Ligand SMILES: [Zn+2]
């Protein structure tokens with residue numbers, strides 16, 4: 001089962017990245033994010049952080065593990081690997097937001113145990129090489145800001161051996177993957193993948209199924 005997921009996960013990486021070297025991927029940090037009206041350079045990334053325009057910036061990206069060796073640019077600037085990459089900074093997490101990271105060791109526990117009682121809990125399975133997962137994070141933060149009845153639990157599956165993989169993802173086609181738990185902790189549904197035009201509506205439709 002684990003082996004199958006590993007294949008799926010690698011396939012998902014390639015599917016999202018369109019470049020063969022799945023195992024060589026670095027981390028997608030937020031180091032290439034830029035505020036406000038962003039001026040893009042000829043490489044279609046924010047001019048202020050582009051390492052091809054400013055080779056002196058390479059070192060700090062490499063130090064952070066944010067580097068794509070096959071394309072010799074930061075992972076967070078590699079549009080070849082991540083065509084849907086965005087450079088807007090993450091929306092601010094509201095101070096009162098019900099938002100928490102599940103410890104890796106707890107990732108295999110029953111999904112209902114991740115629920116925040118009385119709230120709709122969105123359990124977000126993500127990995128730090130997954131550009132779609134960053135887009136999901138942006139959407140979830142918007143939801144948290146708009147609706148105090150929503151809670152978010154983050155489950156990192158960067159490590160194939162993490163208990164979350166065998167327990168919750170063996171049948172899943174790839175990341176991102178968000179499970180919606182109702183106010184009583186019951187699973188209402190899930191959204192796999194990220195499509196900017198439909199993601200929020202899919203979540204809303206699943207929430208609407210709760211009586
Ligand atoms: Zn450039």
Ligand SMILES: [Zn+2]
Pocket residue numbers: 019068070071078080081082
């Ligand atoms: Zn690349």
